Amino acid sequence: MWRLFADLSLEKRVPLFAGAALVIILGTFGLLDLQAVNDSRNHALQERLVTARAIAGHIDLALGQTLRTLEMTAELLAPRLEEDDLEQAKTILSHAFEQLGIFKHYIFLLDVDGNLLWLISRSDVQEACVGDDIVDRPFIGKVLRSSGPIISEVQCYMSDGTSVVCLAAPIKNASGETIGFVGGAIDVADPTIGGFVNTLQLGETGYAQILDANGVVLASISNGSSEQKNEHSARFAQLIKEKRAVVSECHNCHESGSSSEKREDILAFASVSITDWGVAIRQAEGEVFAEAHDLERKLATLTFLAVLAVVFFAWILMRGITIPLGSMTLAAERIAAGNLSQGVSLPRNDEIGRLARAFETMRLRLGDSLExxxxxxxxxxxxxxxxxxxxxxxxxxxxxxxxxxxxxxxxxxxxxxxxxxxxxxxxxxxxxxxxxxxxxxxxxxxxxxxxxxxxxxxxxxxxxxxxxxxxxxxxxxxxxxxxxxxxxRPSSLDDLGLVAALQSYAESRLESIGIKVHFDVNVEDVEQRLPSQTESALFRIIQEALTNVVKHAEADNVTVALRFSEAGVWAKIEDDGRGFAVDQNLGTNGKRSGFGLLGMSERVALLQGSVSIDSHAGRGTRVEVHIPLDAQERS
Ligand SMILES: Nc1ncnc2c1ncn2[C@@H]1O[C@H](COP(=O)(O)OP(=O)(O)OP(=O)(O)O)[C@@H](O)[C@H]1O
Ligand SMILES: [Mg+2]
Missing domain, CATH: 3.90.20 (Hemagglutinin Ectodomain; Chain B)
Incomplete structure (x- = not known):
């Protein structure tokens, strides 16, 4: 696997690396993005829950204050009812009605049996719910059985269709006995109760509902639509019973006002403490999470742009590396093929430029070395x-x-x-x-x-x-x-020496036939005797030369010269005869007439000497011999 990767060209490897880095970066950013989007979603959910709790809290506060005011009114009414001073009681009640603006419709006074003693209405019309048989109503029954103030369920409906809720407090005498009841009807949708939610910003699809213990809608504050009962009533009733506060996503919810259309909503619910009511806030998921979705979109766009930027810069980087490397590879291949004439030029100051310059220097030096x-x-x-x-x-x-x-x-x-x-x-x-x-x-x-x-x-x-x-x-x-x-063997050679022997021989052989022989000897060295072998060899050499004069030269005069020295003996035999071609007679090849000259050369060679014969036709012959002498040999 690694080998496969190592064999990849740089052009493929760089994008691969960039892609891997990109995946890691995008993965990390993606996780962070998801976290941020989740946080945003949670924040939106919590916001709805907090709103629902705030409304519930406000209802608690408003109802609590109203109940306390009713109790105070009951305390004021108690002595009047004891004294049967109904007129005075009416005055107190009227005063309380004015004070308690929450009772939009009416305020009433009941005796201990539930009979209506007095009712003050804001409208001139006598409402249907206020009548003689008011005691038969479940709430009045509950009021009569209660020892403290209570809140009713939805009680009656006004002529304009407004549903109302009644609040009542017992009137007790000094001994604590209940002598009557004072109460009033409130409109839940009244701004002083829950109507303030109208001012809440719940977008185009959001609305809030105040629900009673059965999940029935007491008040709905929405964009003009409300339902008395919805598909979640049972669940709301349960939540109210358990006094819980929740927020959840409601998939396939029915759109308000239309039972056929379904959508995904967010539901936030909070229970009212003072009574078995609840506040539900419902809003389309798309609207709730609009901010999160917007964040999601922005992050996606940003990520896409980042990917584009990274890919673009990776491509630029890759081109910036692979193109000069490619030209350097070509140059290296040219050099490897032996072509050193073409230079490498990359006018850049980065590492690749330095590499190219070093490469060029190498090429030049290689060229020099090669030359x-x-x-x-x-x-x-x-x-x-x-x-x-x-x-x-x-x-x-x-x-x-x-x-x-x-x-x-x-x-x-x-x-x-x-x-x-x-x-x-x-x-x-x-x-x-x-x-x-x-x-x-x-x-x-x-x-x-x-x-x-x-x-x-x-x-x-x-x-x-x-x-x-x-x-x-x-x-x-x-x-x-x-x-x-x-x-x-000439005896004179042994007795008288070389010169005398030669002279004797010359006289007997040459002068006897008329050839004049001239001896030229350095007299002072005559006494010097040579080794016997040298002497007799020298005698034979000179004898052969003189014999040749007799036999071939037809000469009149012969000169025999001898020089003795420490180094050796030098002899010359020169005649004025007819001469001859030396090469033909002295060489080792060719025909020869005799062996005299050859024998002469051999003798000289044996004594480590040298011989030279100089002769030309008509100009006589000169034979020169040199024999070296050792000091020991002379002694
Ligand atoms: N001094 C000379 N003048 C003229 N010719 C010479 C002389 N010395 C030698 N020659 C020539 O050189 C030849 C060779 O001489 P060499 O002494 O070798 O042989 P040879 O005298 O003919 O015979 P050998 O010496 O064997 O009796 C002679 O035949 C002769 O023609
Ligand atoms: Mg001879």
Whole structure:
């Protein structure tokens, strides 16, 4: 249920809340209204009851005073009747009649048996009720039986149709015996009794009635209509008997003067204390409650107007909230969809306006942040691309190095194979030279010496001559042996050092064929000896360079430069021969004619040195070698 309510749009929720609040407010006001209307109705009812009581009270007062006046008159009449002074009694009675204005019609004097002694009437006409047989009337009988003043029921009717009520008081002598009665007839509708109700404001439908003990109407004061008896007579008689005062609503009452027409009336009733009479006030309910109904109508109109006002203001409030919220929701959805270009503008200073401004600031900052993030992303992407390119380059370089390594490995293996085959070839050459040259020379020498020693008849001079002839062969053989030994390992390298060994080699191999060799050595460092391995490697490197000069350069001059320092050895072999294309002969790929230069590079690499070969066709060749030295190695 709550979830259903939470899912409702604001447009529905606000009127729902307003409606609920309205129902509560209206309910509260409705209860108060009902209370007020009820109070008004009760007040109207009580007002009628109070009026009825006031009339009853007034009747009590008027009748009481009249009875007391009659008693006083009886006291004045008593001595006259004792003395049978009727004339004087008539005078007193006339005087009392004038005094008691309440007795509108007549005043009478009765003897103790009820015979009429005297009657004074205001009209000249002798009334029907005043006669000789007045004693037979129930009231006279009651008067004769009474010891005090009494009030009759409706007694007789005057010629004009007016009903009258008689009041009488006994006349007692000094010993307390009743000697006569004095009384009079009053008109209940007389203003001095109940007629004053004519002046009451009972509206158009209201009227008051004075009722006797049987509920018979003694006097009715209304808008010209009265009834002697009505449908409530029995109830009124009961109320009079019980001396009660009530007010009630009478539904379906008969309209006065018309028995067929029914209406709803209000009845207020109060009993008269001094006698068994009652006062009833009756008025149409609509008129009694006119004020309450008017209040009801006013409150209903006011409530309706309040509802309209609340609904109108709720609608204005709702529009004031939902419209800007709607536009902000649209803006939020636009932003959520990535559209930050359209701004949010609500020129208001309330909370919604502040919210919109905060929202706009957020949008702008979000836009900035998004731009920054986009730039960062772009930069990152560029860097990633750059890194990818670098990595690709590195990968290609690694591949190239790998292939280079593989080629070098292949070359190394080939070199190893060549070295082995060169060694074999060298051994074969030495064996061939020993066999062809040295062995042949020694054989020839041996045969020559044998011939010289065993020649019979040869003179000593001839033997010496023959031995002398053998001498060049011995020298030549010895040179050959020396050359072989030098090729295997120059002894001068161990004995005299690198420079001397190189000089010896240059003399024997280059200068012997007419190539001039110039040595450029920094003499002060000549004494310095290199490690044996370094020295022999350097010798082989320079030897290969010089051999190449002999084999390929067709040069006239060769310069061998050597520099010794703490850091290492630097050597340069430069010729003025025909030169060659270095790339084709030194690289790891392509065809090559031999392995001398490659072997040179390998040796230098083993010593962590470097070699550079600079050569151009027709401009000679320059080979530079640098071998680094450690302090320990030099010692
Ligand atoms: N000083 C030089 N002057 C002219 N050409 C040279 C010189 N040194 C080398 N070359 C050229 O470089 C080639 C390669 O020399 P390399 O020493 O590697 O092989 P090789 O001398 O032919 O054979 P190997 O040294 O294996 O006996 C030579 O064939 C030659 O053409
Ligand atoms: Mg060579």
């Amino acid at each position: 920054k993030v986009t730039n960062w992303n772009k930069q990152l992407e560029e860097r990633v691309q750059q890194r990818t390119v670098d990595l690709e380059e590195s990968r290609r370089e690694i591949m190239r190095l790998y292939e280079e390594l593989q080629r070098k490995e292949q070359v190394r293996r080939e070199l190893l194979r060549v070295i082995i085959s060169v060694q074999e070839e060298e051994r074969r050459r030495i064996a061939r030279e020993l066999h062809d040259e040295t062995s042949q020379a020694l054989t020839a020498l041996s045969m020559g010496l044998e011939t010289a020693g065993h020649s019979p008849g040869a003179s000593a001079a001839e033997i010496i001559q023959r031995v002398d002839e053998l001498r060049p062969l011995v020298v030549e053989t010895l040179d050959e042996v020396h050359r072989l030994i030098f090729d295997l």
